[in-house]
Amino acid sequence: MFKIVSDIPAPQNAHRYPFADMKVGDSFFAPGKKAGALNSAAYSWRRKNACAHWAFVCREEEGGTRIWRTK
Numbered sequence: 001m002f003k004i005v006s007d008i009p010a011p012q013n014a015h016r017y018p019f020a021d022m023k024v025g026d027s028f029f030a031p032g033k034k035a036g037a038l039n040s041a042a043y044s045w046r047r048k049n050a051c052a053h054w055a056f057v058c059r060e061e062e063g064g065t066r067i068w069r070t071k
Contacts, residue, residue, distance in 0.1 A: 039067075053071060
């Protein structure tokens with residue numbers, strides 16, 4: 001049996017990355033994220049937003065990953 005609870009708020013989308021706000025040469029650091037996960041998020045965002053000509057590069061650093069917009 002499952003207990004139904006009605007007063008717990010739904011989680012906010014924690015994976016809102018600022019891809020749309022980035023210019024070529026900009027980067028941001030995602031603490032605790034692996035490069036593969038961030039690269040996948042960038043790829044999905046490019047497809048959903050018809051930005052196939054944009055390019056990103058990810059590098060893992062201590063404590064997370066940094067991603068740059070290169071095109």
